[in-house]
Amino acid sequence: MLDINDAIILGCATQGGTMASAATEQTGLTRVAVSRRIKKLADAGYLHRHGTGTRQTYSLGDKRFWLRVEPLDQIARRGGEMVVWEQHLAALLADLPGNVKNLAYTAFTEMLNNALDHSSGQNVVMGVHAQGGQLQMLVGDDGEGIFRKIAKAADLFDPRLAILELAKGKYTTAPAGHSGMGIFVSSRMMDGFAIESHGLRFDLNEASAPLPVFDWIDANAQLKPAQAQTVVRMAIALDSQRVANDVYFKYFESNNVGDAEPGEAFHTTEIPVRLAQLSSELVSRSQAKWVMNRATQFKTVILDFEGVVHVGQAFVDEVFRVFATAHPHIRLKTMGMSAEVAKLVSLFGGERV
Structure with missing residues (x-):
């Protein structure tokens, strides 16, 4: 399983210049250790080799990987979810088809914003992995737990009913700043979308094609000594033809989107x-x-x-x-x-x- 140091090395591959030197500085690993990791990443398809011998250079391969754990308040101080995307993912996913990149951007930033604004957590784990024709993304936090929070706010006798309310859309525990559309829209933009919290699971395709467990990341291990209380997992085919407007025009009324109050066009x-x-x-x-x-x-x-x-x-x-x-x-x-x-x-x- 790849780790955060591998993610840093792949990030250096998007920055130009001497990748090994930058990776050594940013990871704190020895030059020899970085070289071994670069070879491993190249052999696995995450990096492309160019040249031979001591003059080899590297660029991003067909596979992509990114992993980061960060305090939520630190992300908020730096400017929020958009800063994370621009600093870490925009270059890594730059050559994805435009429609897929746009859908991934929308879903990832919406879910990270939810963790920032609603989780009451301390830390968040974020990950992206592309291989086998599919892009997978994960956002997990160590906060209260989404279903318990909704059940408490809506006075539901069973947190399983929170999943039902969430699936409908237009539900938010912070109506002053949110419209309750983020999860509804993001889940329809992805091919697979699942939220897991305290043993409960929300997956629109649970009855027919549930989203499998990701084998490239362990949210609990990344957030130790805390536990992941809410984990959102998302997947979309890299050759998907879906565009954002396919979702918006199906569920939103286009003739008054611009003039409607938040949520009314939904x-x-x-x-x-x-x-x-x-x-x-x-x-x-x-x-x-x-x-x-x-x-x-x-x-x-x-x-x-x-x-x-x-x-x-x-x-x-x-x-x-x-x-x-x-x-x-x-x-x-x-x-x-x-x-x-x-x-x-x-x-x-x-x-x-």
């Missing part, structure tokens, strides 16, 4: 209905109310039934009749519904739209 949400199951199937009106909580903040609500194998009459009635009748101006749509669940919804008087 008009469409997707709710992973399975998150209301907790330890039981979706049969009760309580569960339906958890699903539809804050749904009135949107114009279109897409109910994602992926991973749901059964629904009960009370749940269906509460969503598709009671809520729909009380809020006729809100458009309800469904997706990911199995044939059996669709039949139950129809049987109990719900309308699959």
Whole structure:
């Protein structure tokens, strides 16, 4: 597993000049130790060799790696998440396709800003790794833990319901300075996106293609003696054709984005209905109310039934009749519904739209 010294050496490769001398100075390692690491990085594909013998020079290879642990207050004093990107990642990822780089920039800086503004932590671990046609990114902090913080702020009896609220978007524990769009948007920009905290996990693709564990970084080991209380992991294919506007135009109303108050242009949400199951199937009106909580903040609500194998009459009635009748101006749509669940919804008087 590569470490922070390897990251420093790769960073030196983006700066021009004599890489070995700069790396020796910045890592504090001996020249011999740095040379050994450079050879290892070149053999593994993180560096390209140019020339032969003692005149060899190096440039960034096809693989990329970066790792850093830093006090959160130090990042804030230096100027925040944008400074981290510009000082460490802009040059390292400069030759990525423009759309992928833009999506990575948005997601990474949003998640680092969340750690700065919401975590109440002391330190943050940040990492980036590109290989095998995929860019992976990680931001982890030693703060309170995102799901516990949301559950406390929203007075939820179970922190698992915090994952449901987070998935909807427009939820923030600091409404004066945030709109609650960062995680919603970032998770849709990435191919894979997962948040882990205190044994709980938020992953939009959990039911079909959960994001695997990253084998190139251990957030807990990097934050010792503390533990990582919130870890955000993100992944996107380097040949992805997605652009930011694909996400914005799907969930935001483009004709009033510029004039709207923060969050108002955010008009469409997707709710992973399975998150209301907790330890039981979706049969009760309580569960339906958890699903539809804050749904009135949107114009279109897409109910994602992926991973749901059964629904009960009370749940269906509460969503598709009671809520729909009380809020006729809100458009309800469904997706990911199995044939059996669709039949139950129809049987109990719900309308699959």
